[in-house]
Amino acid sequence: GQNIDQPTEMTATEGAIVQINCTYQTSGFNGLFWYQQHAGEAPTFLSYNVLDGLEEKGRFSSFLSRSKGYSYLLLKELQMKDSASYLCAVRETDSWGKLQFGAGTQVVVTP
Amino acid sequence: EAQVTQNPRYLITVTGKKLTVTCSQNMNHEYMSWYRQDPGLGLRQIYYSMNVEVTDKGDVPEGYKVSRKEKRNFPLILESPSPNQTSLYFCATAKSGANVLTFGAGSRLTVL
Numbered sequence: 497g498q499n500i501d502q503p504t505e506m507t508a509t510e511g512a513i514v515q516i517n518c519t520y521q522t523s524g525f526n527g528l529f530w531y532q533q534h535a536g537e538a539p540t541f542l543s544y545n546v547l548d549g550l551e552e553k554g555r556f557s558s559f560l561s562r563s564k565g566y567s568y569l570l571l572k573e574l575q576m577k578d579s580a581s582y583l584c585a586v587r588e589t590d591s592w593g594k595l596q597f598g599a600g601t602q603v604v605v606t607p
Numbered sequence: 608e609a610q611v612t613q614n615p616r617y618l619i620t621v622t623g624k625k626l627t628v629t630c631s632q633n634m635n636h637e638y639m640s641w642y643r644q645d646p647g648l649g650l651r652q653i654y655y656s657m658n659v660e661v662t663d664k665g666d667v668p669e670g671y672k673v674s675r676k677e678k679r680n681f682p683l684i685l686e687s688p689s690p691n692q693t694s695l696y697f698c699a700t701a702k703s704g705a706n707v708l709t710f711g712a713g714s715r716l717t718v719l
Contacts, residue, residue, distance in 0.1 A: 527706060538697060538710035583649065592638035592701050593657065594665060599649035
Protein backbone atom coordinates (compact mmCIF):
# COMPACT_ATOMS: atom_id res chain seq x y z
CA GLY A 497 0.00 0.00 0.00
CA GLN A 498 0.98 3.57 0.15
CA ASN A 499 1.26 6.07 2.90
CA ILE A 500 1.43 9.82 3.18
CA ASP A 501 2.15 11.16 6.66
CA GLN A 502 1.92 14.68 8.00
CA PRO A 503 1.51 16.03 11.52
CA THR A 504 -2.06 16.54 12.63
CA GLU A 505 -1.72 20.03 14.05
CA MET A 506 0.83 22.79 14.51
CA THR A 507 0.53 26.08 16.36
CA ALA A 508 2.64 29.16 15.70
CA THR A 509 2.62 32.86 16.45
CA GLU A 510 1.80 35.59 13.97
CA GLY A 511 4.98 36.71 12.20
CA ALA A 512 6.81 33.44 12.89
CA ILE A 513 7.84 30.61 10.57
CA VAL A 514 6.29 27.15 10.47
CA GLN A 515 7.54 24.07 8.63
CA ILE A 516 5.06 21.31 7.78
CA ASN A 517 6.67 17.98 6.98
CA CYS A 518 5.29 15.31 4.69
CA THR A 519 6.73 11.84 4.21
CA TYR A 520 5.47 9.45 1.60
CA GLN A 521 5.82 5.87 0.49
CA THR A 522 4.14 5.30 -2.86
CA SER A 523 4.52 2.79 -5.68
CA GLY A 524 5.41 5.56 -8.13
CA PHE A 525 6.21 9.25 -8.05
CA ASN A 526 5.46 12.01 -10.49
CA GLY A 527 5.11 15.06 -8.35
CA LEU A 528 4.12 16.28 -4.94
CA PHE A 529 1.52 18.95 -4.33
CA TRP A 530 0.66 21.19 -1.44
CA TYR A 531 -2.84 22.57 -1.03
CA GLN A 532 -4.35 24.98 1.49
CA GLN A 533 -7.85 24.41 2.76
CA HIS A 534 -9.79 26.79 5.00
CA ALA A 535 -12.55 25.27 7.07
CA GLY A 536 -15.59 24.40 4.97
CA GLU A 537 -13.96 25.52 1.74
CA ALA A 538 -12.35 23.86 -1.26
CA PRO A 539 -8.62 23.13 -1.31
CA THR A 540 -6.57 25.66 -3.25
CA PHE A 541 -3.28 24.95 -4.98
CA LEU A 542 -0.08 26.19 -3.34
CA SER A 543 2.86 24.41 -4.92
CA TYR A 544 4.13 21.56 -7.04
CA ASN A 545 7.52 19.82 -6.81
CA VAL A 546 8.74 17.07 -9.09
CA LEU A 547 12.51 17.60 -8.88
CA ASP A 548 14.60 17.72 -5.74
CA GLY A 549 15.11 21.12 -4.22
CA LEU A 550 13.36 24.20 -3.02
CA GLU A 551 10.60 26.08 -4.83
CA GLU A 552 9.89 29.54 -3.47
CA LYS A 553 6.70 31.45 -4.04
CA GLY A 554 6.37 34.57 -1.94
CA ARG A 555 5.94 33.69 1.74
CA PHE A 556 5.53 30.01 0.92
CA SER A 557 8.30 27.60 -0.06
CA SER A 558 8.20 23.88 -0.73
CA PHE A 559 11.07 21.42 -0.64
CA LEU A 560 11.36 17.92 -2.04
CA SER A 561 13.82 15.05 -1.54
CA ARG A 562 12.77 12.11 -3.69
CA SER A 563 15.43 9.78 -2.30
CA LYS A 564 14.10 10.34 1.22
CA GLY A 565 10.43 10.40 0.29
CA TYR A 566 10.18 13.73 2.05
CA SER A 567 8.80 17.17 1.47
CA TYR A 568 8.12 20.21 3.57
CA LEU A 569 6.08 23.37 3.20
CA LEU A 570 7.57 26.46 4.81
CA LEU A 571 5.29 29.33 5.72
CA LYS A 572 7.11 32.54 6.58
CA GLU A 573 5.87 35.76 8.19
CA LEU A 574 2.76 34.00 9.37
CA GLN A 575 -0.51 35.89 9.17
CA MET A 576 -3.80 35.12 10.89
CA LYS A 577 -5.32 34.23 7.52
CA ASP A 578 -2.77 31.40 7.20
CA SER A 579 -4.76 29.46 9.82
CA ALA A 580 -5.95 26.53 7.69
CA SER A 581 -5.36 22.89 6.90
CA TYR A 582 -2.42 22.11 4.61
CA LEU A 583 -2.67 19.01 2.46
CA CYS A 584 0.22 17.07 0.96
CA ALA A 585 -0.59 14.98 -2.13
CA VAL A 586 1.44 12.65 -4.32
CA ARG A 587 0.82 11.82 -7.97
CA GLU A 588 2.09 8.38 -8.81
CA THR A 589 1.95 8.27 -12.59
CA ASP A 590 3.00 10.52 -15.44
CA SER A 591 -0.56 11.57 -16.05
CA TRP A 592 -3.42 12.50 -13.78
CA GLY A 593 -4.98 9.41 -12.33
CA LYS A 594 -4.80 8.33 -8.76
CA LEU A 595 -3.78 11.24 -6.57
CA GLN A 596 -3.16 10.38 -2.93
CA PHE A 597 -3.66 12.94 -0.20
CA GLY A 598 -2.35 13.01 3.32
CA ALA A 599 -4.83 13.66 6.14
CA GLY A 600 -3.75 17.30 6.36
CA THR A 601 -2.00 19.46 8.94
CA GLN A 602 -4.10 22.01 10.80
CA VAL A 603 -2.05 25.16 11.35
CA VAL A 604 -3.28 27.50 14.06
CA VAL A 605 -1.81 31.01 14.05
CA THR A 606 -2.10 32.85 17.35
CA PRO A 607 -1.74 36.61 17.91
CA GLU B 608 -14.84 32.73 -15.53
CA ALA B 609 -13.13 29.35 -15.19
CA GLN B 610 -14.97 27.26 -12.67
CA VAL B 611 -15.94 23.86 -11.36
CA THR B 612 -19.59 23.79 -10.31
CA GLN B 613 -21.07 21.22 -7.97
CA ASN B 614 -24.74 20.75 -7.16
CA PRO B 615 -26.30 20.46 -4.71
CA ARG B 616 -24.05 22.18 -2.21
CA TYR B 617 -25.99 20.77 0.71
CA LEU B 618 -28.31 17.79 0.85
CA ILE B 619 -30.01 15.84 3.61
CA THR B 620 -31.56 12.59 2.45
CA VAL B 621 -32.64 9.22 3.76
CA THR B 622 -31.17 5.77 3.41
CA GLY B 623 -31.87 4.13 0.08
CA LYS B 624 -33.09 7.17 -1.83
CA LYS B 625 -31.02 7.45 -5.01
CA LEU B 626 -29.26 10.74 -5.53
CA THR B 627 -26.88 12.36 -7.98
CA VAL B 628 -24.30 15.02 -7.27
CA THR B 629 -23.41 16.89 -10.43
CA CYS B 630 -20.04 18.35 -11.38
CA SER B 631 -19.57 20.60 -14.37
CA GLN B 632 -16.47 22.42 -15.61
CA ASN B 633 -16.03 25.04 -18.32
CA MET B 634 -12.26 24.73 -18.76
CA ASN B 635 -12.20 21.89 -21.31
CA HIS B 636 -10.26 19.76 -18.83
CA GLU B 637 -9.73 16.12 -19.71
CA TYR B 638 -9.31 14.87 -16.15
CA MET B 639 -12.08 14.88 -13.56
CA SER B 640 -12.18 13.21 -10.17
CA TRP B 641 -14.39 12.79 -7.12
CA TYR B 642 -13.16 12.84 -3.51
CA ARG B 643 -14.81 12.48 -0.17
CA GLN B 644 -13.44 14.18 2.91
CA ASP B 645 -13.99 12.90 6.42
CA PRO B 646 -12.47 14.16 9.68
CA GLY B 647 -9.07 12.60 10.34
CA LEU B 648 -9.03 10.77 7.02
CA GLY B 649 -8.34 13.55 4.59
CA LEU B 650 -9.37 13.45 0.96
CA ARG B 651 -10.01 9.98 -0.41
CA GLN B 652 -10.47 9.40 -4.10
CA ILE B 653 -13.72 7.73 -5.18
CA TYR B 654 -13.53 7.65 -8.99
CA TYR B 655 -11.67 9.50 -11.68
CA SER B 656 -11.94 9.99 -15.41
CA MET B 657 -9.07 10.62 -17.81
CA ASN B 658 -11.42 11.65 -20.63
CA VAL B 659 -14.88 11.07 -22.11
CA GLU B 660 -16.09 7.49 -21.64
CA VAL B 661 -12.99 6.58 -19.57
CA THR B 662 -13.51 6.08 -15.84
CA ASP B 663 -11.53 4.25 -13.15
CA LYS B 664 -11.94 3.39 -9.51
CA GLY B 665 -10.11 5.31 -6.86
CA ASP B 666 -9.52 4.06 -3.34
CA VAL B 667 -13.11 4.07 -2.04
CA PRO B 668 -15.48 3.34 -4.97
CA GLU B 669 -17.92 1.05 -3.15
CA GLY B 670 -21.46 2.40 -3.17
CA TYR B 671 -20.80 4.96 -5.90
CA LYS B 672 -21.16 5.12 -9.67
CA VAL B 673 -19.97 7.69 -12.18
CA SER B 674 -20.32 8.40 -15.87
CA ARG B 675 -18.49 10.64 -18.33
CA LYS B 676 -20.64 11.05 -21.40
CA GLU B 677 -19.57 14.61 -22.04
CA LYS B 678 -16.26 16.26 -21.38
CA ARG B 679 -17.68 18.95 -19.13
CA ASN B 680 -19.79 16.75 -16.80
CA PHE B 681 -18.88 14.04 -14.31
CA PRO B 682 -21.85 13.15 -12.08
CA LEU B 683 -21.47 11.08 -8.92
CA ILE B 684 -24.37 8.68 -8.37
CA LEU B 685 -25.33 7.09 -5.08
CA GLU B 686 -27.80 4.36 -6.03
CA SER B 687 -28.75 3.44 -2.47
CA PRO B 688 -27.16 5.88 -0.03
CA SER B 689 -26.28 4.71 3.46
CA PRO B 690 -25.34 6.72 6.58
CA ASN B 691 -21.64 5.88 6.12
CA GLN B 692 -21.74 7.96 2.94
CA THR B 693 -22.41 11.06 4.97
CA SER B 694 -19.46 13.21 4.01
CA LEU B 695 -18.14 16.30 2.25
CA TYR B 696 -17.67 15.59 -1.44
CA PHE B 697 -15.35 17.43 -3.80
CA CYS B 698 -15.09 17.30 -7.55
CA ALA B 699 -11.71 18.25 -9.03
CA THR B 700 -10.52 18.79 -12.59
CA ALA B 701 -7.24 19.24 -14.44
CA LYS B 702 -5.85 19.69 -17.91
CA SER B 703 -3.78 16.76 -19.16
CA GLY B 704 -0.11 17.64 -18.82
CA ALA B 705 -0.77 20.49 -16.41
CA ASN B 706 0.16 20.47 -12.75
CA VAL B 707 -2.79 22.16 -11.10
CA LEU B 708 -5.91 20.39 -9.88
CA THR B 709 -8.89 22.70 -9.45
CA PHE B 710 -11.57 21.85 -6.91
CA GLY B 711 -15.25 22.60 -6.84
CA ALA B 712 -16.77 24.25 -3.76
CA GLY B 713 -17.87 20.95 -2.25
CA SER B 714 -21.17 19.19 -1.56
CA ARG B 715 -22.08 18.33 2.00
CA LEU B 716 -24.24 15.22 2.06
CA THR B 717 -26.05 13.83 5.08
CA VAL B 718 -27.73 10.43 4.88
CA LEU B 719 -30.15 9.68 7.70
